[in-house]
Amino acid sequence: MIKARQNLLHTFSIDYLSEQDGMRYTGKFTIKKLGIRDLAALGVRKAQLNGGMHFDENNPGRGVDQQTDDFNNMIAHLELSIKEKPDWWDLDSITDVELLGLVFKEVIEFEQSFLSRKANRALAGKHGEGSGSSGVQETNADGSPRAVVGEEVQAALEP
Numbered sequence: 001m002i003k004a005r006q007n008l009l010h011t012f013s014i015d016y017l018s019e020q021d022g023m024r025y026t027g028k029f030t031i032k033k034l035g036i037r038d039l040a041a042l043g044v045r046k047a048q049l050n051g052g053m054h055f056d057e058n059n060p061g062r063g064v065d066q067q068t069d070d071f072n073n074m075i076a077h078l079e080l081s082i083k084e085k086p087d088w089w090d091l092d093s094i095t096d097v098e099l100l101g102l103v104f105k106e107v108i109e110f111e112q113s114f115l116s117r118k119a120n121r122a123l124a125g126k127h128g129e130g131s132g133s134s135g136v137q138e139t140n141a142d143g144s145p146r147a148v149v150g151e152e153v154q155a156a157l158e159p
Helices: 036-049 066-081 097-130 151-157
Strands: 009-017 024-032 082-084
Touching (some): 009 097, 024 097, 036 066, 066 082
Antiparallel strands (some): 009 024, 024 082
């Protein structure tokens, strides 16, 4: 069973007046949902930005502080997620952290939309089973869990 692939790209617009530098930032961004290789690269890029260190709450003072670790995670995530951007988007020049946060919020909301879609499908499936519409029995007659086989396994593995 092959399901249609969800759109992995998202375009959004920003219109932001910075109180910090007095500039108005407008434009469109196109972002992508991070793939497996992107997630691996995210950790590597964050480590590079952290100078090879990381935040460790059990060993304060031995590595980067939590704020730096979180900030570098945000930068690495944006570097990998953003596919198209306005000309003014240059992390070496931007000084307004709130602007960075607005763009990052869009990226995270897009990524979380995939989690909520999966949860909604799972809930819909659960309600369907409970109402008897799917014809799938969740337990054996004695109440023990029923073995899942064949197409059910494949369906459970697909997003």
